[in-house]
Amino acid sequence: MEFRDLKRQYEYVKKDMDLRMREVIGRADFIQGEQVAELERRLAAYVGTKHCVACANGTDALQLALMAWGVGEGDAVFVPDFTFFSSGEVASAVKAEPVFVDVEPDTYNMDCAALEAMARRVAREGRLRPKAVVAVDLFGQPADHGRIREIAKRHGMLVLEDAAQGFGGRIGERRAGSFGDISATSFFPAKPLGCYGDGGAVFTDNGEWAELIRSYCVHGRGASKYDNVRIGMNSRLDTLQAAVLLAKLPVFCEKELGWAQAAAGKYTERLGGAATPPFVREGFHSSWAQYTIRLSCKEERDGLQAHLKGLGIPSAVYYQKPMHQQEAFLGNGYDDRDYPVTNSLTRTVLSLPFHPYMEEGEIALVADAVRGYLKG
Numbered sequence: 001m002e003f004r005d006l007k008r009q010y011e012y013v014k015k016d017m018d019l020r021m022r023e024v025i026g027r028a029d030f031i032q033g034e035q036v037a038e039l040e041r042r043l044a045a046y047v048g049t050k051h052c053v054a055c056a057n058g059t060d061a062l063q064l065a066l067m068a069w070g071v072g073e074g075d076a077v078f079v080p081d082f083t084f085f086s087s088g089e090v091a092s093a094v095k096a097e098p099v100f101v102d103v104e105p106d107t108y109n110m111d112c113a114a115l116e117a118m119a120r121r122v123a124r125e126g127r128l129r130p131k132a133v134v135a136v137d138l139f140g141q142p143a144d145h146g147r148i149r150e151i152a153k154r155h156g157m158l159v160l161e162d163a164a165q166g167f168g169g170r171i172g173e174r175r176a177g178s179f180g181d182i183s184a185t186s187f188f189p190a191k192p193l194g195c196y197g198d199g200g201a202v203f204t205d206n207g208e209w210a211e212l213i214r215s216y217c218v219h220g221r222g223a224s225k226y227d228n229v230r231i232g233m234n235s236r237l238d239t240l241q242a243a244v245l246l247a248k249l250p251v252f253c254e255k256e257l258g259w260a261q262a263a264a265g266k267y268t269e270r271l272g273g274a275a276t277p278p279f280v281r282e283g284f285h286s287s288w289a290q291y292t293i294r295l296s297c298k299e300e301r302d303g304l305q306a307h308l309k310g311l312g313i314p315s316a317v318y319y320q321k322p323m324h325q326q327e328a329f330l331g332n333g334y335d336d337r338d339y340p341v342t343n344s345l346t347r348t349v350l351s352l353p354f355h356p357y358m359e360e361g362e363i364a365l366v367a368d369a370v371r372g373y374l375k376g
């Protein structure tokens with residue numbers, strides 16, 4: 001069994017995929033070929049923003065947003081403590097300081113009360129300017145963007161939605177990727193919508209920011225290719241990756257999101273309360289980047305993972321370490337007592353094999369193995 005079976009997905013999309021990839025190779029327009037612009041138009045239409053700029057990966061997408069806003073030295077960027085490293089790394093990369101915020105014990109997304117308290121503390125201390133919030137849609141479920149936006153507004157901060165895992169999710173009818181002043185996503189192969197290598201995109205309604213990001217991601221280009229007006233980076237999406245995403249996008253929207261939702265429902269049903277299943281808030285829809293359960297303690301979690309491994313069932317711990325404990329950030333002097341929920345989650349969560357192409361028999365096999373271990 002695979003943790004996320006990308007080969008099965010390829011079998012499903014193979015015909016259109018091979019055609020589209022051969023077309024790019026035949027034309028040899030590997031960089032900034034026409035599929036890139038077509039993909040940007042389709043993604044913007046799907047997400048519901050005016051602009052989409054494709055780039056090389058999700059980390060760059062986040063960093064490009066901070067660059068467009070001129071975030072830098074002396075700025076505080078609020079980031080959930082329970083997330084992938086990139087969400088905070090990009091703040092440090094532009095010389096701002098990530099201020100980590102604890103998460104909710106049920107959704108695992110940023111805790112709004114903790115955000116409010118941290119924003120007040122930073123404002124009171126006066127060393128940093130509260131500048132932006134990175135709102136992560138963890139494991140596929142959108143963050144509580146309505147409340148995060150209110151808090152950000154009160155403190156004069158911009159919202160950067162990290163929809164690397166949330167792409168395809170929604171709140172009501174509004175899609176992930178449209179909640180931030182700028183939103184970023186990743187097309188890393190294992191994300192809800194993945195390409196065949198690295199890829200990412202930035203979404204916004206603001207034309208000025210979109211143009212700045214277009215410039216930053218091609219060496220700060222000006223009116224022409226060899227006219228450089230600012231220091232940027234080299235962060236383009238390959239035409240081949242755009243072709244891969246164009247082949248996958250219709251299947252993702254029309255089939256995979258629905259299949260994932262059904263698979264998640266079956267998992268929860270089959271687990272029958274043996275462990276704490278994912279909690280999705282009323283009116284929120286997850287894209288199911290992960291199906292993550294919570295156990296009662298670290299011994300139980302580690303024991304279950306070893307038990308599953310013995311049965312040939314892969315699983316993963318996302319995430320093993322709170323952001324505030326990552327060695328790269330140690331100089332910032334975080335207080336471990338500010339993060340009780342994240343500290344507990346890193347000891348108790350376990351992500352099970354999950355993807356839209358999982359069959360009911362496979363889900364039953366994993367769920368029975370989990371129940372078997374917890375009963376024994």
Ligand SMILES: *Cc1c(COP(=O)(O)O)cnc(C)c1O
Nearest residue numbers: 057058059084086087164186188
């Ligand atoms: C994967 C991920 C990223 C980074 O995306 P890459 O394309 O790997 O650079 C950022 N944030 C979160 C929450 C992620 O899961």
